[in-house]
Amino acid sequence: MDYSKVLRNNNKIVSRTGGQRQGPQYTSDLSLRFVLNGNERYDIGRRHLSIYPDSFLILNRGTQYSTDTDLGQQVQSFAINFDQQFLQDFKDCWTFDNDTLLSKGYGNGKLQPEFNETIYPFAGDIKYNVCHLKQHLDNGMQDEMLINEYLHHTLINYFHIYNDEICKKAEKLDFLNQGTRVEILRRLNLAKEYLYSNYNQNISLEDLAEHACLSVNHLLRTFKQAFGLTPHQFLIQLRLKRSLMLLKDTRYPVNEVVGMVGFECPSSFIRLFRTHYKITPLKYRQSA
């Protein structure tokens, strides 16, 4: 269902179906981009990111981007843009106590949040809340108090994810300097989003390292520290996870799914799938 809803507090929600190319444009506010069906490509500078239903993208205010989808593909995308003042109020509610919020000097500081613009996992609470919100909006719900309640909780969920994916993972890196940890993690996230976006291609370690602006050895060592997996293990898990979606939501034969998620050999795919999920792909499809 297609709609664009601007709330009285200037939060904006956009739902789009169908593939369409959108030329270069700038985000006016902090924006969360979800794809509930199919996949959508975002070009941000030299980066080309693909968003699938298991991930979402965050864009900071003022980021230039363009989007595209595969021809003829049915894509369902959903975007939430948070007004600056809403974001500021949200942050203040979590940062200050009631006395400070009511005091005279409150409100002098201005928030200019800059989040790590990368792909985050779309799962757990944020998925439940966004899907509930979308269902209400699809059904024509107009109650802005309730919509803002969902948006407030979506931000709570996002900050939890940010803490898990950025802050905690940076802490795991074996560097003394905090600035170095943050910079290395930023580059590792470039590698991670490259894997997310090209999971079904042949990816060499050299390509990955070059994309992350790290040497191969440095990438291997730090990737494992931050994510607990080697890039290869991460890629295999991602391919298996995406094969679940294809097995559950489409009717492609298993042999075709193997190729679609980037495996070359059906038998090794089936072996890995069974080892990982304790069920064969065919039985999973029958039970899903």
Added chain:
Amino acid sequence: MKLKYIPVYTADFEGQIDFYTQKLGFKVTGTMTFYEGKESTVIQSDKLNVALLVTNNDGNSDKSNIIINTADCLNDYHVLRTAGVFFCKSPAYLPAGLAAEFLDPAGNKFMLLEERNYNEQ
């Protein structure tokens, strides 16, 4: 066997019934006598398959803890708050899912719980 009744005791019987019927959407479906000389009012909601038994407490200070399962905690929290229910705990994330809590006039605690599967593959 099935769970059928949850007893709630109150000193303000009328206020308690008003709260359940006007704010929570229950309906009075009858009365029942469990103990000699002590009548309870049975109230039910279309959405719940358990009835509440509202009884004058006569010195009984027992409080009930009732967990209501919801498919959408934020929506029901908003609907009930709009109806005038005061929540002592706004929606918060638990290992089991999203939950909010309110008290009825007699101090019985109700939890709205939206169970969530965090291990979904």
